[in-house]
Amino acid sequence: MSLLPDLKSPGVMGINSRNGNYIMRYNPRRLFPLVDDKLISKDLAVQNGLPVPELYGVIRMLHDIRKFDQIVESKEDFVLKPVHGSGGNGIMVIGGRSRDRYRTTTGKIVTRDEIAHHMENTLGGQFSLGGQPDQVLVEYRVKFDPVFDHVSYLGVPDIRIIVFKGVPVMAMIRLPTRSSDGKANLHMGGVGAGIDIRTGITTNAVVGTSPMHEHPDTGSPVVGLKIPHWDDMLEIASRCYEITGLGYLGVDLVLDAALGPLILEMNARPGLNIQIANAAGLLPRLHFLEALELDGMSVPDRIALGKEATNRDPREIARMAVA
Amino acid sequence: MNRRHTFVLAACLFLAGTSLFLYKARTLGLPLDGAQETEVWTMEAHVSFHRDSVGAAKAHLRIPENPFGYRIANENFVSRGYGLTVDERTTGRQALWAVRKVAGEQSLYYRLSVYADPTRKGSLPKPTFPKVPELEEPYYSAMMDLTSHVREQSADILTFTSALLRRLNDPTPEENVSLLRAEARTPMQRSKLAVTLLAGARIPAEIVQCVQLGEDRRTAEVLPILAVHNGDDWIYFDPQTGELGFPPNLFPWAWGSKPLIDVSGGRGDMVEFSVVRSLQPTMEIAQERAASLGSKIPEFSLLALPLRTQSVYGVIVMIPLGALLVVLLRNFIGIRTVGTFMPVLIAIAFRETQLLGGLMFFTLIIMVxxxxxxxxxxxxxxxxxxxxxxxxxxxxxxxxxxxxSHRMGVDTGLSVALFPMVILTMMIERMSVTWEELGARDAITEGMGTMMTAVLIYLVMGVAVIRHVLFVFPELLLLILAATLLAGRYTGFRLTEYRRFKAMAAEQ
Incomplete structure (x- = not known):
């Protein structure tokens, strides 16, 4: 065993453990459509008074593509999203237009035909799991809060919070870089910065798996960043558990300059890189919570418990001792 | 709860699979190696006699019945014009040839094929203690004298018998022995004498008439072996050398000293044995043997299917093994593949194209x-x-x-026609989506992972022993299922995760 790095004592969660011990146990399959289908989750959030980007319209079949012009007629900017997409695939963000030409936020100019083709592909299932026929969402484009301007390149930075039975246990902010093509995807070269659940301040950051302190494109520090509206975000994340019933959930939020935090999407199989971004394993916090009776607890109590879970994390304790 | 359930289920499957496997391998003797061959001895007994005038004739031949250490593969009789009955009496099996009108030189044949099977024990019942034989004087005194001497120098039945045989075969015999031995010149007579003398010590003994086995023996000798019962088991001695144990090159033809043939209505009767050694596939023999044991398993095995179906199943039974390998590579090592079981399908396709040709062909087509x-x-x-x-x-x-490739005289391309091209198309489509969404690196990683997994599965599937064993013992699929179930409960790290999370590892 000593041949391999010791991942056990920092409590790192591996894919097998996530799938077998958490997703399988706490996320009943029948609830998956609530988060996999973005239309349903948007609807669910609106009904429960949780903030989401406004829905402009839905393209349900090839025939509907003609309705596209009507949907975006009065909109200067908007986002196209596959209803069943995952991992940010198939998302097109339009930041401006002039007649038949649209400009994506990454600066690419696309024609209406190209947009129509993209929608056709999406409807055909190119971006959905298993190639199932899909639908296209047209929604409000988030005007992201300028507080992140100096730490992101083009796209929208988003905040991922892992919620275990309504308790926010770990969080990170994903910052787009030039090499991630404006997508806030760690896997594609974006920056991930761990956020302290207790304070909403970033503590640690990585590109891929290597630690770093400054944004590779802007040069601004990404550690020590205070996330605005942090308590609201924790509350939204916690309430997402109540509306979906998914015990192990990833909630992705964005911060809009005017509207505050909005739910971008929810994920029933959230990734594991958040541990690298935080330089902390998920398991100590989850084990602490699993030993408690959480049912029937109020949202503020759950949030307090999430902060307590961080306090008890052995890594955190070690860090405090050093400080 | 779930965990225990899985373990119990896996253990049950494991037990069921293993016990059926062991039954088939041990009891039915189905070989683990498909190419294995068994030594088969074919013995022919040639009975001949002469009848001077036209009239009836009858010939009895004692034939083997449950020979210990051997199993009978098949037997047949050649008896032109004779009526044949096989008499299965307690005294041993006999073939009885009979004819009403015959004259001249007569030849009858009995042919028997056997192979060694050490698990076979003789079925002769435990004998009773013999009475002390009533011999005339001076033989009686000589016998009693000799046995009491031998008894003094021995501890039990085994040592008694060895000591007795040693004295009987002494080149410079003592007085008693030369007296007793005077009438016993042939090995058979010597053996009979030994039985009589053992009876004098109230030790049950019997003669086994054995045919000498050897590579192509035109005329094989019949040799007597002395069997002595020690209360629990029969122990065997070579009556001429006194050596203990049943010699490996002898086949126990019949128990008792009674002559092997008995002809009435003829003269000059004799029986001659010839032996031929041959090799036969163990599979065939085992199946015959299983059928002769009354087992239904050969009828319900894949081997009972039509040949064409068999060859399809030969591949199908390998699929779970391939799937198990995929499970191990994905969940324990963390190799990424395009589609879950795509590698298994590709590996099956490689079987038709050969590895190198298939790999080149596949890569070419995917790239294009x-x-x-x-x-x-x-x-x-x-x-x-x-x-x-x-x-x-x-x-x-x-x-x-x-x-x-055909024009160039390379024929690997031709068998490719059966290549599952739908799989190729899907693979191209999946890879190109990955390429677009996650970049060339991920697409190539997945493509390589798929190929590596497929090659590994292909190599494992190519091991002849594995193929044979899974086909002959499909119950081993239960073991594969058990292993897969257990693998499904593995929640530890994947090997690749040690690299992924290396930065987070605790210092050791």
Missing amino acids: GLGIRAYLEHLRLLLVPRLASVLTVVVILMTLVSIA
Whole structure:
């Protein structure tokens, strides 16, 4: 065993453990459509008074593509999203237009035909799991809060919070870089910065798996960043558990300059890189919570418990001792 | 709870699979190696006699019944014009040939094939203690004298018998022995004498008439072996040397000293034995033997299916093994593949193309296919028509490769025609989506992972022993299922995760 790095004592969660011990146990399959289908989750959030980007319209079949012009007629900017997409695939963000030409936020100019083709592909299932026929969402484009301007390149930075039975246990902010093509995807070269659940301040950051302190494109520090509206975000994340019933959930939020935090999407199989971004394993916090009776607890109590879970994390304790 | 359930289920499957496997391997003797061959001895007893005038004739031949250490594969009789009955009496099996009108030189044959089976024990009942034989004087005194001497120098039945045989075979015999031995010159007579003397010590003994086995013996000798019962078991001695144990090159033809043939109505009767050694596939013998044991298993095995179906099942039974390998590579090592069981299907395709040819062909088609798909992307085709176009191009490519390779005299391309091209198309489509969404690195990683997994599965599937064992013992699939179930409960790290999370590892 000593041949391999010791991942056990920092409590790192591996894919097998996530799938077998958490997703399988706490996320009943029948609830998956609530988060996999973005239309349903948007609807669910609106009904429960949780903030989401406004829905402009839905393209349900090839025939509907003609309705596209009507949907975006009065909109200067908007986002196209596959209803069943995952991992940010198939998302097109339009930041401006002039007649038949649209400009994506990454600066690419696309024609209406190209947009129509993209929608056709999406409807055909190119971006959905298993190639199932899909639908296209047209929604409000988030005007992201300028507080992140100096730490992101083009796209929208988003905040991922892992919620275990309504308790926010770990969080990170994903910052787009030039090499991630404006997508806030760690896997594609974006920056991930761990956020302290207790304070909403970033503590640690990585590109891929290597630690770093400054944004590779802007040069601004990404550690020590205070996330605005942090308590609201924790509350939204916690309430997402109540509306979906998914015990192990990833909630992705964005911060809009005017509207505050909005739910971008929810994920029933959230990734594991958040541990690298935080330089902390998920398991100590989850084990602490699993030993408690959480049912029937109020949202503020759950949030307090999430902060307590961080306090008890052995890594955190070690860090405090050093400080 | 779930965990225990899984373990119990896996243990049950393991037990069921193993016990059926052991029963078939041990009791039915189905070999683990398909190419294994068994030594088969074919013995022929040639009975001949002469009848001077026309009239009836009858010949009895004692034939083997449950020979210990051997199993009878088959037997047959050649008896032109004679009526044949096989008499299965407690005194041993006999073939009885009878004819009403015959004259001249007569030949009858009995042919028997046997193979060694150490698990076979003789079925002779435990004998009673013999009475002390009533011999005339001076033989009686000589016998009693000799046995009491021998008894003094021995501890039990085994040592008694060895000591007795040693004295009987002494080249410079003592007085008693020379007296007793005077009438016993042939090995058979010597053996009978030994039985009589043992009876004098109230030790049950019997003669086993044995045929000497050897590579192509035109005339095989019949030798007596002395069997002595020690209260629990029969122990065997060579009556001429006194050596203990049943010699390996002898076949126990019949128990008792009674002559092997008995002819009435003829003269000059004799029986001659010839032996031929041959090798036969163990599989065939085991199946025959299983059938002769009354087992239904050969009828319900894959071997009972028509040959064409058999060859299909030969591949199908390998699929779970391939799937288990995929499970291990994905969940324990963390190799990424395109599609879950795509590697298994590709490995099966490799079986038809040979590894190297298949690998080259496959890589070529995927590369060209990816290029074509990228080109079709420009045409803005809808997903399904685009897939269909890629499929068509793949078919055209395959045709071209086959024709070209045939022209060049390389025939690997031809067997490719059965290649599952739908799999190729899907692989191209999946890879190109990965390429677009996650980049070339991920697409190539997945493609390579798939190929590596497929090659590994192909190599494992190619091991003849594994193929044979899974086909003959499909119950081993239960073991594979058990292993897969257990693998499904593995929640530890994947090997690749040690690299992924290396930065987080605790210092050791």
